[in-house]
Amino acid sequence: MTRDTEPELLEAPRQAAHRRLINLLGPMIGLILVVFAGGVAEQRMGGSLNYWSPQNQCLILTQTITVAMGAIGMTLIIISGGIDLSAGSVIALTAVASAWVVRELAPAAFARLGGSGAVWIPLVGMGAGVAIGCLAGATNGFLITRLKLAxxxxxxxMMSFARGAAKGIANMQRIDAPLNWISEFTAANLVLFRMNFRRVYDLPVLGEVRIDWVGPAAISAAVVVTVALAVGAAVLLGRMRLGRHIFAIGSNEATARLCGVRVEWTKWLVYAMAGMMFGLAGVTDFGRLSVGDPTTAMGKELDIIAAVVIGGGSLSGGVGSVFGSLVGALLMAHLRNLCVHLGLPNYVQEMVVGVVIVVAVTVDRLRQRRRD
Known part of the structure; x- marks a missing residue:
């Protein structure tokens, strides 16, 4: 690629920065409305004011981690014009693989290494999980670019293969691994704070609304790691040549190829990086539960894809943002948590999330038609 052709190719992603900001405002407003309406609805139904509490909001952040990490990787894929239906199965496979490594190697390691085994064995398990996730993604990318299949x-x-492999490794059972520093780190509270804010507001139409933010709360280390990964991915997409190439491929693959972008290599790398994020999500899931469950993350790929679309990403490619995807993941987590606080049964939660997914995809299609 010459120095003259690259700026022409990459001008569109740079000019679209303001459009991505506008796309992010919609999900942000939606999230604020859900949080506000949820708290008011809980009070009107005689709830205990727990939904707005700092403790519950921090709990929602923790519950969002798996989908958020997966959404970071899926954002790269969807911007490039692709899709990955294997995310949930790869998360399960990496969680099972990490648990298996820790369980099988721990006794011998403690016998030979003593206390240092408690450090190295979980690290090996984490590395195995991330490597397997990266390998699954790289395999997807290789087959997509070489076989030219959708x-x-x-x-x-890959979704079926990874789920079957997880069940095979676990022998159709859960793998209970000994407690380790991954579990301790995942559960560790890095940001501690205490709030003491009580107010009563008399709002038009809504009437009396109480805010009762009292007590200690904490943000877990896994949440901080997720935010750090999101910042890294956002820098890659917005500030690095690879990120601009990803946007260019998703916007118009033929034009990107004519301008010298290595389309196949870039796609392969995108799927490999996304697989690595799915692997990290699986390791985090294992660390949070200290269990490798081959049935975990069932259908999670739909939540992950929905988070990206809700956050302003387009299934047609060329549009999306990491932080928009995080907002989408938070919005879905808030909806599920709100349903629990309102005492709605599980099937109602699934119906609500299903409606949100359909609405998000419909909005995406309407945006696409307007651009066309």
Missing amino acids: PFIITLG
């Missing part, structure tokens, strides 16, 4: 077909096959 990502939907390839990743659908």
Whole structure:
């Protein structure tokens, strides 16, 4: 690629920065409205004012981690014009693999290494999980670019393969691993704070609304790590040549190829990086539960894809943002948590999330038609 052709190719992603900001405002407003309406609804139904509490908001952040990490990787794929239906199965496979490594190697390691085994064995398990996730993503990317098949077909096959592999490794059972520093780190509270804020507001139409933010709360280390990963991915997309190439491929692959972008290599790298994020999500899930469950993250790929679309990403490619995807993941987590606080049964939660997914995809299609 010459120095003259690259600026022409990459001008569109740079000019679209303000559009991505506008796309982010919609999900942010939606999230604020859900949080506000949820707290008011809980009070009107005689609730205990727990939904707005700092403790519950921090709990929601923790519950968002798996989908948020997966959404970071899925954002890269969707911006490039692809899709990955294997995310949930890869998360389960990496969680099971990490648990298996820790369980099988721990006794011998403690016998030979003593206390240092408590450090190295979980690290090996974490590395194995991330490596398997990266390998699964790289395999998807290789098959998509070499066989020239639709990502939907390839990743659908990987979804079945990874889920079957997880069940095979676990022998159709959960793998209970000994407690380790991954679990301790995942549960550790890095940001501690205490709030003492009580107010009563008399709002038009809504009437009396109480805010009762009292007591200690904490943000877990896993949340901080997720935010750090999101910042890194955002820098990659917005400030690095690779990120601009990803946007260019998703916007118009033929034009990107003519301008010298290594399309196949970039796509392969995108799927490998996304697989690494799915692997990290699986390791975090294992660390949070200290269990490798082959049935975990069932259907989670839909939540992950929905988070990206809700956050302003387009299934047609070329549009999306990491922080928008995080907002989408938070919005879905708030909806599920709100349903619990309102005492709604699980099937109602699934119906609500399903409606949100359909609405998000519909809005995406309307945006696409307007651009066309």
